[in-house]
Amino acid sequence: MTIKRNTIQRTLVLDTVKKLKNHATADEIYDEIVRTHSSVSRGTVYRNLNQLVESGDIGKIEVPNAADCFDHIASKHYHTKCSICGKVLDVEMEYIKDLEKSIKNSSNFEFSGHDIMFRGICSKCKISN
Numbered sequence: 001m002t003i004k005r006n007t008i009q010r011t012l013v014l015d016t017v018k019k020l021k022n023h024a025t026a027d028e029i030y031d032e033i034v035r036t037h038s039s040v041s042r043g044t045v046y047r048n049l050n051q052l053v054e055s056g057d058i059g060k061i062e063v064p065n066a067a068d069c070f071d072h073i074a075s076k077h078y079h080t081k082c083s084i085c086g087k088v089l090d091v092e093m094e095y096i097k098d099l100e101k102s103i104k105n106s107s108n109f110e111f112s113g114h115d116i117m118f119r120g121i122c123s124k125c126k127i128s129n
Helices: 008-020 026-034 042-054 123-128
Strands: 059-061 069-071 079-082 088-090 117-120
Touching: 008 026, 008 042, 026 042, 042 059, 042 069
Parallel strands: 079 117
Antiparallel strands: 059 069, 079 088
């Protein structure tokens, strides 16, 4: 097991993800960081985001047809994506830990987990449309 150093940049990236609390993309996180720390490179932010995901400090949401998002909540949970503005939000429901066990598996596929992304329209878009 490789132990990662807790660098200033890593702490800065983690603090930014926690501060934003909005399922930000890597570019949004980078843009936020360079406002106050102009010497931090995009590559440094991307590398540290991936390390923070690997260490379990933050979550990564693979969003269909959009950039991946990073979540300040590292525990398993579900999300919804607004069909109009693309915003990703948490869904308030219990994570179904063993959902894979209920799948009829005729192809002998080996499941390792699941992510569920619900679709809908957020309250802000619903009001403006």
